[in-house]
Amino acid sequence: MKTLTTTKELADFCKTASDYPYVTVDTEFLRERTYYSKLCLVQLAYPSEDDDSAVLVDPLAEGMSLDPLYDLFRNENVVKVFHAARQDLEIFWVEAGVFPTPLFDTQVAAMVCNFGEQVGYETLVRKICKEGVDKTSRFTDWSRRPLTDAQKAYALADVTHLRKIYEHLAAQLKKTKRNHWVAEELQILTRPETYDIRPEDAWRRVKTRTNSAKFLAVVRELAQFREAHAQENNVPRSRVFKDDALIEMASTKPKSPSDLGSSRLLLREARKGVIADGILAAVKRGVNCPPEKMPKVDNSRDKLKVNPALADLLRVLLKSKTESAGVAAKLIASSADLDQIAAGEREVPAMTGWRFEVFGEDALKLCDGKIALAAKGQTVEVVSL
Template structure:
């Protein structure tokens, strides 16, 4: 495989992307810094196919990344392969408002061919290629220039190894017939809605202090305001205010700006500075949360009752058995809340549809409806069908009397 020098010019990038545009797939990875900023700072992009690999320097003076974004987001003929690519996709979205498509994530794919739910990149390489990745450069400062040869070699290794693994993984998916299982998961990863930063929804990431509409209205207003402040200053939202402090202000709003000095987690300077003034205006204008935005009531205790909770536990046991039998990650089949809903009588569930029904949902439904049980054979749990005894004939009934 040809390894290029660090790409630092628009012309070199356009040439590279022109060649890669004829590939069946490219593997992609990024290096970024986000510890001290609101927006992740893209420091390096690595890309490869089976013939060549390169690292692209997005911080190089005058470089235009348009050719790269066109390849990743607009070329539907080239499959873009990532490993645990959520943050990489987020970065592309932040630059372009679009996501790479079509897309394939090897971490997600591994759930269909093994019981690994979040296999790390180093373990993936060791499993498929048989050697250990040197992760020594992982936590270096990727924003500092010039980059060292060791940093570039480490970064490009991520995509060259992935370009060797992907065809092997794809072959196994075809052999097992499980590729179709992943279609919806990959489309979900590529859905731009997952990466849109809607400030009005930021409050939903914070543990709600209560279900009082007035309190939640203040929480929503404060969370949206904090997003705006953090974006404007390009600093992490926690540097403006921690979640706990924000929730406390929503529950116990100060009557005057001077009272901010009493709020745990805020600097005493807030009692008379500009940011404190802006905060007080937000609290004054906050309105109760509309009824249609109120969160669902939290579950308390055992919502299924004792018997229903036991059925849910049996379903979870069945899930473990089935996942082990077919060597698949349990999380790809279903989730705990879905099994609880099934135990409670719900039937309009993803686990009872499509391939999930054939692989697991059919057995889960039979367990709930009493047609499936558990047995032990040679010290191992297994599923057993429960045959209904035929009803006694009328002749036998008379004889019994």
């Protein structure tokens, strides 16, 4: 197991890898104590039986630059293969402003190759490679050095098995002519806005029991302060204050440090200093927010006039179409999407791209009374009317 600890070693490996059609990539990182993930290890492999074809890259080694890796990411002649790439891509985007291209995500590919929804790496190793994965090093602190041989072997297995998984799935996609399905899904993963979290939008992730505009105005200001403080200081947002404390403060609307001191849920460190000042200022902004600038909650879905019988028929159709196509149902349409279609809405993902091919077209026909569903043995068939 070779570990690269210098920029030159990495450059030499990437130069060799650039002669191959693809390279598999994985990362190990920590995020428990920081806002942004701390990259601790990169695993790389290209298709070869050579012992040097799979390596570990130590980004924590003194003087190590990942620029050669980023150059490889930009090389459009080499496919970069990941499994469940979102967190890995976020790291590289934040670190260097780069997305690997072209990109292949085996989790996405597996969902359109009849392996179910959000299939795990271990499952693919077991089903495709006919091997198991050693889980003993799963909870490693990857920032600590030196790494043990067991930890290195565990990390390296994440890219060595991935070669066979990629080749199997790529062959399936070619056979079924579904490459464009995967390509559509991966477009979302390579959009900067997927990873650029705007503090002013952070309130939308906070779950509340009320849609009162006045209440949400305070929630918005508190969430914006927390997100900005967490980003600037690179600490988890929960270390600033947690959601339950945010909701408490939006309800009690503290005006002074003594009010913060009586909070049941606020962390002790947040009752003084910069965080306390930020909380009080955020609450004041929220309370004084003019009506025209208060948050507006989209209640359009709540007002949809859903035909429940049609929604149920659409669920049956979706199950039938996805089973016959061998694709995960949730990848095509959520329950909320089906309700929207049953209410006459058409601006849903199922009505575009490859989803329309598999389900959307027949969904429209069902809504228009042009097709019916009939049970035949253990299956449901579409009948033209």
